[in-house]
Amino acid sequence: MTTSKTRDEMPMARQPHPVSAGPIVQLPTAFGDFVAQAWTDLATGAEHLAVSSPLPVVGVAPLVRLHSECLTGDVFGSYRCDCGEQLAYALEMINEFGGTLLYLRGQEGRGIGLANKMKAYALQEAGFDTVEANEQLGLPVDARCYKAAAQILAEMGLHEIRLLSNNPDKQDRLAQAGVKVVEMVPTEVPSREQNIRYLQTKKDRMDHRLVLDVEPAPAAGMAGFEHDQD
Numbered sequence: 001m002t003t004s005k006t007r008d009e010m011p012m013a014r015q016p017h018p019v020s021a022g023p024i025v026q027l028p029t030a031f032g033d034f035v036a037q038a039w040t041d042l043a044t045g046a047e048h049l050a051v052s053s054p055l056p057v058v059g060v061a062p063l064v065r066l067h068s069e070c071l072t073g074d075v076f077g078s079y080r081c082d083c084g085e086q087l088a089y090a091l092e093m094i095n096e097f098g099g100t101l102l103y104l105r106g107q108e109g110r111g112i113g114l115a116n117k118m119k120a121y122a123l124q125e126a127g128f129d130t131v132e133a134n135e136q137l138g139l140p141v142d143a144r145c146y147k148a149a150a151q152i153l154a155e156m157g158l159h160e161i162r163l164l165s166n167n168p169d170k171q172d173r174l175a176q177a178g179v180k181v182v183e184m185v186p187t188e189v190p191s192r193e194q195n196i197r198y199l200q201t202k203k204d205r206m207d208h209r210l211v212l213d214v215e216p217a218p219a220a221g222m223a224g225f226e227h228d229q230d
């Protein structure tokens, strides 16, 4: 018998998800030359990608961006959200100052999935905000889990990081999982007519640290568009 705590005795929130790593490969991109490594969450089967600058880190700790997959924003450049621009900004920052972007798959629409995100869009076009739309669908406002992300960061040796995010909830959740955020580095990208209501909701209802320079547009037409990320 041992007196040390076993994994089963740890509070659920502190139990890491086991992860497994693949090989590190070169990834030349439009944003610079990176290295990439796939990580599999063995609890869920989700496959994530770590994209890192091979250059030495500038500053007290490496920049880390936990980027939740957003097909519409990341691939199609949708202006309903700011994900695509945040992804580009983070890659530019990491290329310049060193660090890692962890691309978290299976987190579409703050974890509700692509099809549900589209349903939420439809409700938003009917006048609900991004939080209310999820509630109307009976879905959590944020279903994302960062246990695998924290475990990947730990296994990459990234125990103290500068987090590229406006979302204080991410900082709290990483701290619970044992990753220390020594600084929050804001990732504000320009607000647009099409996403201002979404960004305003993130600021007002989800405690995001945003300085918005446009007055919220009336909830009609394109200005009523909103969505769910970061």
Ligand SMILES: [Zn+2]
Binding pocket: 070, 072, 073, 074, 081, 082, 083, 084, 227, 228, 229
């Ligand atoms: Zn998005």
